[in-house]
Amino acid sequence: MTRFPHDEFAKGFLESLLSPFGKVQTSFKIGSEVREVDIYFQPNPQVESDLALGLLGKLAKNSLIFEPFRNPVKTQQIRFCMGKLYDLHADLFRESKRNKQPEPKDSELPCLWILTPTLSEAILDGYGAKLAPEFTPAGVYLVNPSYKFGIVVIHQLQKTPETLWFRLLGKGNVQSEAIVEVAKLPENHPCRQNALDWLGNLKVILESREVLEPEERDLMMQLSPLYLEKIRAAESLGRQEGQCELLLRLLNRRVGSLSPEMQDQVKALTLARLEELGEALLDFTSLTDLETWLNQLH
């Protein structure tokens, strides 16, 4: 009581005034529960985010947490997420104090991004959320800046490559169409493999479940050919590696130890070339034969 007399005055006085009219609890303890933030991202200032990330890259210019919802977020769930965000802020302030560093600036504190398939106007209005076309023409909402949170309404996003990664987190048709777009991406697109891996992962998990919603059944059906593509690619990679390994062993037996450079040259061969080399090596008698064979490829 002696440390903060004004605080104690305020608490005690308000308590005395209010107690005839209800239950008053001062210094009421809350929240020893450990909670989890789904995704906490802190950008590396040395690395420019990739254009291929589109809208995701724009959001990820700043420290953030993502809370993705499979079903439309409820108004109290938004507050629970805000609670976690502000507790994280408090942690960051405590940490800077512990490490005797300056307090984090407002702009350095993470933002909360809620990802929801759909959301009613009423809930958006309740938080004063307004369209933020500075990010993308539709589907991204911001509230007053000091709350440090925004909402991505996935099914409102325009169907552009920029929004693809978020639409992949949508439901039903929105997700289906996004999966088709991912499948059509050029093979060398930096995010395509990631997406296919995770979609494959999702398929395997859904497969293992006994009960599936009709929507999930459709999703599974759609994921199957993509998954098969991944499986075939994996098989084909495995086949090539297996042949290459066997060839190197035979060559070592037949013509002696290969230099690391020669090994690399062999490893770089296509499947067709490997098969050719397999036939040719039966006639080799020395390392020079292998060298000659490799050189004639150029």
Added chain:
Amino acid sequence: MTRFPHDEFAKGFLESLLSPFGKVQTSFKIGSEVREVDIYFQPNPQVESDLALGLLGKLAKNSLIFEPFRNPVKTQQIRFCMGKLYDLHADLFRESKRNKQPEPKDSELPCLWILTPTLSEAILDGYGAKLAPEFTPAGVYLVNPSYKFGIVVIHQLQKTPETLWFRLLGKGNVQSEAIVEVAKLPENHPCRQNALDWLGNLKVILESREVLEPEERDLMMQLSPLYLEKIRAAESLGRQEGQCELLLRLLNRRVGSLSPEMQDQVKALTLARLEELGEALLDFTSLTDLETWLNQLH
């Protein structure tokens, strides 16, 4: 991983996309720290709040938490308080689930009221806080309803009896003037004694501190006469009780055991009457003398 495949898909996929560009942590744990809400009030629906509470009574029609600040609240402190509010909401949801009761409605969840002496326009704007004249003409701000919080900027409140209890929690002149107003309230005002007690309390604590801010020194000076008033009132009450006690003992000795009714009659006498009775009892010889004396008062 098998329980929430879509959640895990969203987390894993976003993590894989973002990890080249910074630090990604999924299922990041936060906030095992126990925190305190300054004042948590739940109204008793059976009791109508007193008009004498003014603005305080208007706010206290609903469940609320108060977070009073002695110095102007900072923008991150507002978020910390919101974090506590939303964690309290989460506790209430868990509690209703545990007790197999229906989920609390939005309107039943407590609001946060931040009490601050002053606040910059910039901070108010940052939260989209707008004047709420439905409570009082100035000094009360509300934000979009789903956040469930408001701000009382104490030094902006009009100097009316309605706002007195909040102004007493202000600083400097605002608090001084409120103290003067409290002193001038009629003796029988339902909240006057409460306020004087708590102000007396504050004075005693400030007195015990070695270092006082100049403003606190002024406050002390101002509290002194009020405190003296309380002390004198206490002395006077004590004196009356002491005399009454002694008189009852003497009467018992002189005229025999008094009935409970007669004792009550004596106890209800004013100080002046008690003194008269003290002189009269020297001539009493029986209980009838006392009865006659008491009857002649009417």
